[in-house]
Amino acid sequence: MSEHIPVQIIESFEASRPRAAKPKNASSDNAIHTRSFSGLFRTLRLIGAGFLFLLFFGTVWLSWDGRQAVLWDLSESKFHIFGATFWPQDFILLSGLLIIAAFGLFTITVFAGRVWCGYTCPQSTWTWLFMWCEKVTEGDRNQRIKLKAAPWSLPKIARRTAKHALWLAISVMTALTFVGYFTPIRPLATELLTLEMAGVSLFWVLFFTGATYINAGWLREAVCMHMCPYARFQSVMFDKDTLAISYDVARGESRGPRKRGTDPKQAGLGDCIDCHMCxxxxxxxxxxxxxxxxxxxxxxxxxxxxxxxMDKMGYARGLVRYTSEHELQGGKTHLLRPRLIGYAVVLVVMIGALVVALNQRSMVSLDVIKDRGLFRENSQGQIENIYSLKIINKTQDTQHYRVSLKDGEGYQLQGKTELTLAPGEITDLPVSVALLADRPTSSSQTITFVVTDTDQPSVRGVADSRFVAPLNR
Known part of the structure; x- marks a missing residue:
């Protein structure tokens, strides 16, 4: 084995190395039984997981102006996020948010490898929670292995029942919370407790309950190893300065057990005592x-x-640590490098663009649909086109609007031009536009409709359409 992590291993992920028939931490039944441990990174992970659980399970219960604070109401095509309401027309903002998330993941991966997977990925977070349930009900690693190998008995049935009951309880709460972001959580919870839930809501709660129970309880590492694509494309983001969890071969080899206090150099050994705790x-x-x-x-x-x-043996920490290939080779890790700076710059630009788009987002939406008939002649002998204006009040207050034509010289807007809309109300307003000139300059011209908030003229929606007229009359 070489004295550093070869780039080829990063790029091929051991495509050429023979794989073991089962993980090295697996028991005879091929199941992985993890051992309990403590340390700095476990504490950081617990703090991060606690924050994420609080965010996920708590946010759905918050209220804002008499409604659920965060609710993606699919039935009404409204997406409430605290004081803001988003509509299907704002989906471009969602695309921007997804791009930001992608570049954020790229940036952190170039810098520190798969920290997303280890600390904040829902699959990992829920798996650690389910493993904690195993420890509480069945004991630590050796006890679980013995229990699995033991014949069925009342104590074994009781422990297994308690474990699966906890798994199911967590799965139900997870599913209820997730569905609660798309259907109001309070009536949904009441329906679940009174066993009155039915239809689509029941289907999705059962679906996500099963998905959580199977993924975090049974599949676990199989999701990360065989189902998640991230592990397979991350190699293109790694370089020799990426901080990855690595074993210091030069310091650890040769491995071997020894008594506490033994000088490894005098014994011809490295710092690794081959305890298999890792x-x-x-x-x-x-x-x-x-x-x-x-x-x-x-x-x-x-x-x-x-x-x-290492603490127990009296050796220095860091035999296994976050480090880079350059550092393992005796060099220095370069934190600032072109690839990392490039990803970070794109990330900052995208965040800035999203902030600008949110600030400039019009709080009134206007869509124009032209009548399928080309044109008609009205009682005054004018050429007239018919339109349907779809207007949406995106604010949380009642608003008064005025409809007009932008640079409408030569045209006359006919029909209702002032209206009042309640918060979130959508209306279809039929109007017509008449050509004032006797002869049009073109058979098809662009006209621009404008809907303006009468109280705040800066709030307006604009949409173009076509006006069709005959050249020869």
Missing amino acids: VQVCPTGIDIRDGLQMECIGCAACIDACDSV
């Missing part, structure tokens, strides 16, 4: 000492486990 705490069951692997989710559990062993 393997036993790994949620995907890999051995980090084999080098960077596709299955590594960057959770840093192996760092915490190894540091605790």
Whole structure:
């Protein structure tokens, strides 16, 4: 094994290395049983997970102006986010948000590898929660292995029942909360508690309950290893300065057990005592000492486990640590480099563009649909076109609007031109436009409709359409 992590391993994710038939942390039944541990990175992960759980489970219950604060109301095509309401016409903003999320992921991956997977990915976060349920009901690693191998008995049935009951309870709460972002959570929860839930809501609650229970309880590492595409395309974002969880081969080899206080140099050994603690705490069951692997989710559990062993042995921490290939080779990690700066610049630009788009978002929407008839002649002998104006009040207050033509010289807008809309109200306003000139200059010309807030003239919606007229009359 080389004394650093070769780039080829990062790029191919061990495509050429023979794989073990099962993870090294797996028991005889091929199941992974993780060991409990403590440490700095576990604490950071718990803090991050606690914040995410609070955000996910708590936000859905917040109220704003008498309604649910965050609600994607699909039935009415309204998306409420605290004081703002978004409509299908604003979906371009969602596209911008997704692009920002993508470049944010690229930036953090170039800098520190798969920290998203290890600390904030829902799959990882819920898997750690389900593993905690296992520890509470069935004991730590060795106890779970013994329980699995033991014949069925009342104590075993009781422990298994308690574990699956906790899994199902968490899955139901997760599903209810997730569906509650699309259907008002309070009546939804009441229907669930009174067993009156039915139809579409019941289907989606059952669906996400099953998905959570299966993914976090049974599939676990299989989702990260075989189903998630991120592990397979991350190699294009790694370079020799990317901070990845790595085993210091030069310091750790040769491995071997020894008594506490033994000088490894005098014994002809490295700092690694070959205790396999790093393997036993790994949620995907890999051995980090084999080098960077596709299955590594960057959770840093192996760092915490190894540091605790180094403390007991009286050795320096960092045998397994966040480091770069350059540093493992004896060089220096370059934090600022072209690729990282490029991703960061694009990310900042996209965030700025989204902020500008949000600030300039018109709070009144106007769409114009021309009648399928080309034109008609009215009682005054004028050529007339018929239009339907779809106007949406995007604000949370009642608004008064005036409809007009922009640069409408030579045309006359006929029909109702002033209207009042309630918060979020949508109306279809039929109007007609008459040509004042005897002869049109063109058979088809562009006209621009404008709807203006009478109280705030700066708030307006604009839409173009075509006016059709015969050249020969």
